[in-house]
Amino acid sequence: MQIGMVGLGRMGMNMTRRLLQGGHQVVVYNRTRDKVLEAEKEGAVGCNSLQELAPKLSPPRVVWLMLPAGKPTEDHIRSLSKLLSPGDILVDGANTYFRDDLRREEELKPRGIHYLDAGVSGGVWGLKVGYCMMLGGDEADFKRMEPILRTLAPKDGYLHCGPTGAGHFVKMVHNAIEYALLEAYGEGFEMLKVSPYSEHLDLGKIAHVWNQGSVVRSWLLELLEAAFLKDHDLSSVPGSVEDSGEGRWAVQEAVASGVSVTGIAHALFKRFESRQPNLFSNKVIAVLRQAFGGHALTTMPTASKEGDPAHPAS
Numbered sequence: 001m002q003i004g005m006v007g008l009g010r011m012g013m014n015m016t017r018r019l020l021q022g023g024h025q026v027v028v029y030n031r032t033r034d035k036v037l038e039a040e041k042e043g044a045v046g047c048n049s050l051q052e053l054a055p056k057l058s059p060p061r062v063v064w065l066m067l068p069a070g071k072p073t074e075d076h077i078r079s080l081s082k083l084l085s086p087g088d089i090l091v092d093g094a095n096t097y098f099r100d101d102l103r104r105e106e107e108l109k110p111r112g113i114h115y116l117d118a119g120v121s122g123g124v125w126g127l128k129v130g131y132c133m134m135l136g137g138d139e140a141d142f143k144r145m146e147p148i149l150r151t152l153a154p155k156d157g158y159l160h161c162g163p164t165g166a167g168h169f170v171k172m173v174h175n176a177i178e179y180a181l182l183e184a185y186g187e188g189f190e191m192l193k194v195s196p197y198s199e200h201l202d203l204g205k206i207a208h209v210w211n212q213g214s215v216v217r218s219w220l221l222e223l224l225e226a227a228f229l230k231d232h233d234l235s236s237v238p239g240s241v242e243d244s245g246e247g248r249w250a251v252q253e254a255v256a257s258g259v260s261v262t263g264i265a266h267a268l269f270k271r272f273e274s275r276q277p278n279l280f281s282n283k284v285i286a287v288l289r290q291a292f293g294g295h296a297l298t299t300m301p302t303a304s305k306e307g308d309p310a311h312p313a314s
Contacts, residue, residue, distance in 0.1 A: 001147040002027070004053050004063040005044075006076055008035035011093070011120065012066030014127035015152060016044055022151035027056045050079050060087040062145065064118075069094040069245065077104060086112025089141050093118045097249050098165035098172060101136065105164045114141045117164060119171020130154035134174070136167030176250035176264045179243075183267035185220060193233070204228030241274045 001024050005016050008030040019026050020043045028039045029047040036046040047053045063080060067073045073094050090113055101117040108115050116137035131152045135142050142160040149158040161170045192201055207225035211217040247268040254261040289295040
C-alpha cells in the first residue's frame with residue numbers, strides 16, 4: 001500500500017522503516033532535509049515540501065502525520081487540507097487532545113477529507129516489536145488503513161476504538177495509567193533505597209527477581225533493571241520529569257465525569273513538583289510548622305544509613 005508520512009522524528013522515522021520493510025511505498029516529508037535524505041537511502045520517496053507530497057501519491061491518498069501535538073500538527077493539517085482531495089484520509093498519530101479531533105473532523109468535512117485519530121504506543125522499541133495503535137474515526141476508513149496497521153503493529157496490536165476522537169481518548173487514558181505506574185515504581189524503589197537494608201539491596205537484582213512471576217512484573221521493570229545496571233543508584237539521572245499533556249487532560253475529563261482518579265492525579269502533581277527545586281509551598285509549610293509547633297527551619301537532610309523516615313532521600 002502507498003502512504004505519505006509527514007514527520008520523521010524518533011517515531012515517524014522508525015514507522016517509515018517498518019513500513020518499507022513490510023513492502024509498502026512510503027512518500028516522506030520532514031521539515032529538516034537530512035531526515036528525508038536518510039529515509040530516501042532506505043527506500044522511501046522524498047519530498048522537499050508539503051506541496052510535493054500529494055502529487056507523488058495516487059488518489060485516494062493516505063497521509064499520516066507523526067508530529068508533536070499542538071501547533072506543529074495544527075499547522076500541517078491546515079496546509080494539507082488545501083492540498084489533499086475529497087476521499088483522501090488524513091491520520092494524526094500525535095498525542096492529541098481528543099476534543100481537537102472532533103473540531104478537525106468538522107473543519108475537514110466540507111473539503112471531503114476523511115480524518116482518523118491514532119493513539120500510538122511503542123516508543124523507540126516500535127521498529128523492532130511493533131506499535132500498539134488505537135484508532136478513532138469512520139470504520140470504513142479504518143478498514144482501508146488495515147494493510148498499514150497490520151504492518152506497523154504486532155499481532156492483535158491495533159484496534160478501532162470508535163468514532164472520531166475515540167483513539168486519542170483511549171491513548172490519553174493509557175498514558176494516564178502509565179503516569180500512575182511510573183509513580184508507584186518510583187515510590188517503591190525510593191523506599192528500598194532509604195531502608196535499613198539499603199547497603200545490602202541491589203536494586204537491579206530486585207527489579208529482575210520481581211519480573212520472574214511476581215504480580216508486579218512488567219516491561220517497565222525490565223527497562224528499570226537495565227537502567228540500574230548502567231548506574232546502580234541513578235546518580236547521573238536528573239530528577240525532573242516532564243509531562244506531555246495526557247495526564248492533565250485525563251484529570252480534567254475525570255473531574256468532568258465525576259470519576260475519582262487519585263492515583264493518576266497524584267502522579268501528575270508529583271511531576272509538577274519534580275521541576276521545582278525550591279518549592280514555595282514547602283516554605284509555607286515549614287514556616288507554619290515553626291509558628292504553631294516551634295519546629296526548626298532546616299535545609300533538606302540527606303538520607304541516613306539507617307533509613308530513618310525523618311531523613312528521606314534527596
